[in-house]
Amino acid sequence: MDANRIKKDFQVFEDETLCYLDSAASSLKPDRVVDALIDYNKKYGVNVHRGVYNLSYVATEKYEGARQIIADFIHASFEEVIFTRGASSALNMVALSYGMNEVNKGDEILVSELEHHSHLLPWQQVAKAKGAKLVYVPLTKEGRITIGHVKKVLSEKTKVVALTHTSNVMGYVTPIKEIIQLAHEVGAVVSVDAAQSVPHQRIDVKDLDADFLAFSGHKMLGPTGIGVLYGKKKLLKDMAPVEYGGDMIDSVEKFASEVKDAPYKFETGTPPIGEAIALGEAVRYLEELGLDNIAAHERELRAYTIERMSEIEGITIYNPCVETGIITFNIDGVHPHDAVTYFDGDNVCMRAGHHCAQLVTRWLDVVATLRISFYVYNTYEDADQFLASLKGAVAFFKSVGF
Amino acid sequence: MNNMENLYRQVIMDHYKNPRHKGLVNDEHYHTSHIKNPTCGDDITIQSRVEDGIVKDIRHEGTGCSICCSSASVMSEVLIGKTVEEATAILENYLNMLTNKDFDEEVELEDAIAYSGVRKFPARIKCASIAWKAFEDTLKESE
Numbered sequence: 001m002d003a004n005r006i007k008k009d010f011q012v013f014e015d016e017t018l019c020y021l022d023s024a025a026s027s028l029k030p031d032r033v034v035d036a037l038i039d040y041n042k043k044y045g046v047n048v049h050r051g052v053y054n055l056s057y058v059a060t061e062k063y064e065g066a067r068q069i070i071a072d073f074i075h076a077s078f079e080e081v082i083f084t085r086g087a088s089s090a091l092n093m094v095a096l097s098y099g100m101n102e103v104n105k106g107d108e109i110l111v112s113e114l115e116h117h118s119h120l121l122p123w124q125q126v127a128k129a130k131g132a133k134l135v136y137v138p139l140t141k142e143g144r145i146t147i148g149h150v151k152k153v154l155s156e157k158t159k160v161v162a163l164t165h166t167s168n169v170m171g172y173v174t175p176i177k178e179i180i181q182l183a184h185e186v187g188a189v190v191s192v193d194a195a196q197s198v199p200h201q202r203i204d205v206k207d208l209d210a211d212f213l214a215f216s217g218h219k220m221l222g223p224t225g226i227g228v229l230y231g232k233k234k235l236l237k238d239m240a241p242v243e244y245g246g247d248m249i250d251s252v253e254k255f256a257s258e259v260k261d262a263p264y265k266f267e268t269g270t271p272p273i274g275e276a277i278a279l280g281e282a283v284r285y286l287e288e289l290g291l292d293n294i295a296a297h298e299r300e301l302r303a304y305t306i307e308r309m310s311e312i313e314g315i316t317i318y319n320p321c322v323e324t325g326i327i328t329f330n331i332d333g334v335h336p337h338d339a340v341t342y343f344d345g346d347n348v349c350m351r352a353g354h355h356c357a358q359l360v361t362r363w364l365d366v367v368a369t370l371r372i373s374f375y376v377y378n379t380y381e382d383a384d385q386f387l388a389s390l391k392g393a394v395a396f397f398k399s400v401g402f
Numbered sequence: 403m404n405n406m407e408n409l410y411r412q413v414i415m416d417h418y419k420n421p422r423h424k425g426l427v428n429d430e431h432y433h434t435s436h437i438k439n440p441t442c443g444d445d446i447t448i449q450s451r452v453e454d455g456i457v458k459d460i461r462h463e464g465t466g467c468s469i470c471c472s473s474a475s476v477m478s479e480v481l482i483g484k485t486v487e488e489a490t491a492i493l494e495n496y497l498n499m500l501t502n503k504d505f506d507e508e509v510e511l512e513d514a515i516a517y518s519g520v521r522k523f524p525a526r527i528k529c530a531s532i533a534w535k536a537f538e539d540t541l542k543e544s545e
Binding site: 336337338341342344353361367396400401402 | 405406408409410415419443444463466467468469470523525526529
């Protein structure tokens with residue numbers, strides 16, 4: 001994969017000094033995705049499913065076309081793809097609709113300390129409201145969720161398994177296919193947070209046999225404000241909407257109403273139309289690049305970078321054996337917020353903090369961490385720029401007395 | 403290239419390594435305010451004791467970056483012994499200085515002037531102001 005050529009597809013890289021290593025938080029957007037968003041707003045910026053005029057027909061075709069593109073992308077059926085505000089709102093929808101109705105007193109919900117807050121707090125709420133028990137899958141010494149550790153806590157009481165596919169802090173990939181199979185054996189339903197995996201590896205929801213799987217547009221070259229919830233048809237069929245209102249009803253009477261079938265019963269009001277269409281464009285772009293090529297490219301950059309980082313004294317890497325493009329580390333004795341200001345001075349963008357996953361930061365027994373993450377547009381030059389800045393940072397903080 | 407030296411002045415590093423007035427007290431004469439910055443994990447508690455319109459003592463405790471932790475220490479050194487009016491004036495001037503607003507150069511910021519470099523690092527203004535904002539809260543409580 002020629003990342004130097006890919007960079008040309010992104011206007012933001014007209015700034016040649018920019019070293020963007022925060023794609024796990026939000027990826028940059030290629031011009032053609034931005035153009036798709038602008039095109040909608042400029043040329044056919046009208047509502048979907050409503051107007052009986054040509055322009056509305058065009059908008060509806062494009063919006064539903066994007067749904068089909070995304071369904072094909074993850075090997076789902078058209079009606080199993082629900083557009084949401086993002087992964088957070090998709091994961092909340094699973095907890096609020098499925099969780100609040102199907103989980104009962106005494107049931108157990110399996111989660112992990114690797115979960116992003118958006119996949120933990122909704123289940124905390126379900127557990128509290130329904131008198132269910134949150135059970136944490138113990139992590140390995142390295143910080144991984146393994147099949148063996150899931151087996152230790154999985155039981156007939158388990159009603160829901162809510163786990164991340166790829167940790168946004170540690171970058172580890174959960175053996176989710178095998179876990180889903182085990183969960184199904186005890187009759188549990190599995191919610192997968194795939195926000196960090198769908199942008200970086202091929203996902204086949206049918207092969208995984210996932211019950212629910214959520215991801216965000218803005219982490220996969222798409223716009224903000226759009227995400228996807230995949231749900232199995234037979235589960236969505238019996239689930240109640242979370243929000244009621246326009247566009248999601250079949251017929252309305254004074255005291256009762258009929259809602260539409262999935263996915264529409266979960267898409268109340270005017271959806272983010274341009275954003276959905278632009279996400280469809282992002283998926284086409286990703287498919288042109290090839291998800292396997294993307295994963296291989298990130299693995300190479302990670303291996304190159306970790307090898308050179310481990311030669312630098314005075315830093316700690318928390319996930320040296322990671323298989324994805326996420327590297328989490330600290331400069332010893334330097335708070336990540338101090339460190340990140342130094343990197344910023346070199347136009348190297350990375351994340352500092354607890355990455356919306358306070359439990360794993362606590363598990364690492366640190367106040368916060370630095371994180372770099374690679375994506376399609378990152379080059380070996382980016383890795384070198386980061387490594388030079390890292391060396392500079394270590395020397396600088398030492399010189400001022402840290 | 404980097405102009406980090408503007409940020410990490412000697413005074414700041416000195417207070418970061420050797421914080422003054424650190425540690426909280428269990429004393430009802432003190433007013434306490436706890437501020438958290440959840441995005442970066444800065445977590446600061448400030449206590450102040452005001453008697454006869456004078457700031458008699460300031461204590462601080464918490465975790466955070468060097469800018470955040472040192473500023474609590476510098477603030478305690480600068481403000482202890484000042485009248486509430488003087489302390490309030492310094493506080494306002496300090497916060498205005500950080501945010502590039504007009505400020506009264508007649509008001510002596512003492513060592514807190516070391517944080518003037520923060521202006522050039524907008525992402526760090528919050529770090530430098532969190533302790534002072536917590537102190538402001540304790541003053542409001544003691545009114």
